[in-house]
Amino acid sequence: MVYTIVVHLQALPDKVEEVKQKLKEASEVYRKDQETIDWFVMQDPKDETKFCIVERYEKESSQQYHLNNPTFDPYVVPRLANDMDLTRWEEF
Template structure:
């Protein structure tokens, strides 16, 4: 079993660059984590949209699925949620 964490955060406008820098620094450290499963066949995509209509437009875009779906070992596991 693999446990996945997806974190959403919003920086204060005056700290955006500092937070970006810390995330880049943290990614370099976490990539070396001994417990990080190194399965190159698995991917996690996180996308955010302000309007549901934008999300629907993206999900119905015919460019991605026809290329990717035939190359997948299992169907995509897509989860959607709305946050305030």
């Protein structure tokens, strides 16, 4: 089974480049976390303030490695227009 988390977030208009750069950095770091299959980041082609992150882990408990690696949230959260929208999925 693969455990997937999909996160939608929207940067403040004047913070788009800062968020984008931090997302690039975070993807390079988080891809290397133990039991992480991949960590994708995408930017909305119609609205540059919107981003989508797809996190794929070997199993649900694998996300603990990611959560214990706080590269992203402390920097990005203050630069967001609203709260992150997070959905968890299990593939079968």
